[in-house]
Amino acid sequence: MKSFFFIVVTALFCLVNLNAQDVASYxxxxxxxxxxxxxxxxxxxxxxxxxxxxxxxxxxHGSGERGNDxxxxxxxxxxxxxKDEVRENYPAIVVFPQCxxxxxxxxxxxxxxxxxxxxxxxxxxKPTADMLLLEGLIKHLKEKYNINKDQMYVGGLSMxxxxxxxxxxxxxxxxxxxxxxxxxxxxxxxxxxxxxHWWVFHGDADEAVPPIYSTQMVNALQxxxxxxxxxxxxxxxxxxxxxxxxxxxxxxWLFSISK
Numbered sequence: 001m002k003s004f005f006f007i008v009v010t011a012l013f014c015l016v017n018l019n020a021q022d023v024a025s026y027x028x029x030x031x032x033x034x035x036x037x038x039x040x041x042x043x044x045x046x047x048x049x050x051x052x053x054x055x056x057x058x059x060x061h062g063s064g065e066r067g068n069d070x071x072x073x074x075x076x077x078x079x080x081x082x083k084d085e086v087r088e089n090y091p092a093i094v095v096f097p098q099c100x101x102x103x104x105x106x107x108x109x110x111x112x113x114x115x116x117x118x119x120x121x122x123x124x125x126k127p128t129a130d131m132l133l134l135e136g137l138i139k140h141l142k143e144k145y146n147i148n149k150d151q152m153y154v155g156g157l158s159m160x161x162x163x164x165x166x167x168x169x170x171x172x173x174x175x176x177x178x179x180x181x182x183x184x185x186x187x188x189x190x191x192x193x194x195x196x197h198w199w200v201f202h203g204d205a206d207e208a209v210p211p212i213y214s215t216q217m218v219n220a221l222q223x224x225x226x227x228x229x230x231x232x233x234x235x236x237x238x239x240x241x242x243x244x245x246x247x248x249x250x251x252x253w254l255f256s257i258s259k
Contacts, residue, residue: 022082026096028070031137038133039070039098042141043081045091053148055092055255056141057081060134060156060163066101073098076157080245090251093145097137099130105156105163106131106185119213121162121186131166138174150259155179157241158209165217168193177257181244182206184213187220194226197257201244203236229253 026041045054065072073096080086081094099105107128109120127135141147154175156164161183168175169189177197198221202214211232221228233243244250 023071023074023078025082026074026078026094030070031097031133031140033133033136035129036100036133038130038137039068040137041070041074041078041096041098043078043094045093046087050146053146055151055153056145056147057092057094057254058138058152058154059094059096060105060154060160060167061096061098062156062158062160063104064158066099066103066159068098068100070098076241077245080251086251090255092151092255093141093147095137095141097134099159099163103130104128104159105134106159106166108159108162117208117210119184119209121184121213123186123188127166127170131163131170134163134167135170138171148258151176151255151257153177153179153254153257155181156183157181157244158183158238161209161214165189165193168196172196176259177254179244179250179254180214180217181241182209182211182214182238184209185217187216190217190220190226191224194221194224196226198226198228199231199250199253200228201231201233201240203233203238203240203243205235206238206240208238 026043029040029042031038059077061073065075107125111118152175154164161180164178164180165185168178169192172192175196179199181201200214200218202211204211218228218230233240
């Protein structure tokens with residue numbers, strides 16, 4: 001029994017150590033601008049070649065991963081891009097920025113209890129400080145790396161899903177495809193963001209961010225003839241990002257789209 005326990009503990013230790021090593025593949029960086037600083041992690045393709053162009057995948061975390069440790073933002077989704085088959089078949093520059101505590105990617109009003117939470121998505125609000133930093137970071141990445149501007153993608157979960165809609169609204173010609181997860185926005189902006197290709201995800205049992213906010217965005221995008229796909233997962237709560245990042249067609253879909 002003791003030997004079995006030792007084997008299990010050893011295996012778990014190796015697994016944790018391996019995961020830590022894998023996450024370390026995301027280089028720690030900090031972008032600085034006059035109005036502040038933004039930590040971010042960046043994963044460069046295997047055998048990175050400075051002369052070669054690469055797609056950019058930007059992933060925005062949720063409210064629970066805010067801070068300045070430059071680690072928490074990797075909790076959800078980062079493991080997908082570390083898979084050997086993904087790195088071989090879909091080489092890209094992958095970036096996970098981190099939003100400050102008590103801040104957000106987009107200005108959103110909310111009220112009510114968790115099970116009846118209501119959100120107010122503004123048609124055109126002033127950008128948050130972290131949105132301005134995020135846009136500065138993107139400009140910096142485009143200057144530093146040979147990014148294929150025809151293959152720039154953005155996605156995010158919860159607060160990051162809302163930030164995805166907001167970032168595309170503010171930069172409607174920048175991103176060719178976007179994948180907001182359990183987010184939302186004001187349907188009025190649909191016409192402005194219609195040229196981006198969308199795959200929207202939500203769980204139909206989500207009480208933290210009710211699925212109506214994704215549904216109404218999908219309906220609005222369909223009305224303006226935008227290319228939009230909607231995955232509404234039955235009996236799934238707020239953690240629909242687990243389902244979204246497990247979608248076998250997510251990366252093939254992203255990389256099939258180019259300007």
